[in-house]
Amino acid sequence: MKFFLVALLITLFAFFQTHPVRAAQNSDQKISKLENKVAKKFSKTFCNSTGFGISPEGALKFSLGETEVEFEKNILISQVNLENIKDQILNNVADACYYFDLTKSDLDKLSLSSKK
Numbered sequence: 001m002k003f004f005l006v007a008l009l010i011t012l013f014a015f016f017q018t019h020p021v022r023a024a025q026n027s028d029q030k031i032s033k034l035e036n037k038v039a040k041k042f043s044k045t046f047c048n049s050t051g052f053g054i055s056p057e058g059a060l061k062f063s064l065g066e067t068e069v070e071f072e073k074n075i076l077i078s079q080v081n082l083e084n085i086k087d088q089i090l091n092n093v094a095d096a097c098y099y100f101d102l103t104k105s106d107l108d109k110l111s112l113s114s115k116k
Helices: 002-015 024-051 056-071 082-097 104-109
Strands: none
Touching: 024 056, 024 082, 056 104, 082 104
């Protein structure tokens, strides 16, 4: 009888894997903070690059690469809304370094994916 119960429990655990669950509200707050962090990182890198004399095209490529590399190991990065980030980037760049020629289509190459 004991053997049967142990075998049944082992079978149940083997077939019914558990997955960690996050609270929705807490996760949403973390994602929102991550979106802000990504936008600030990109904007700061872009503004610093153009401030050092790099062309806007070069600064854009450099900022895209630096931002993607910094956040690729974050497990929540696949859940962020890229459109929100792009809007924040446009606002941050306009406010921080007074560069108004950057468009949303320039940011289409921004791809954030998690590389665990």
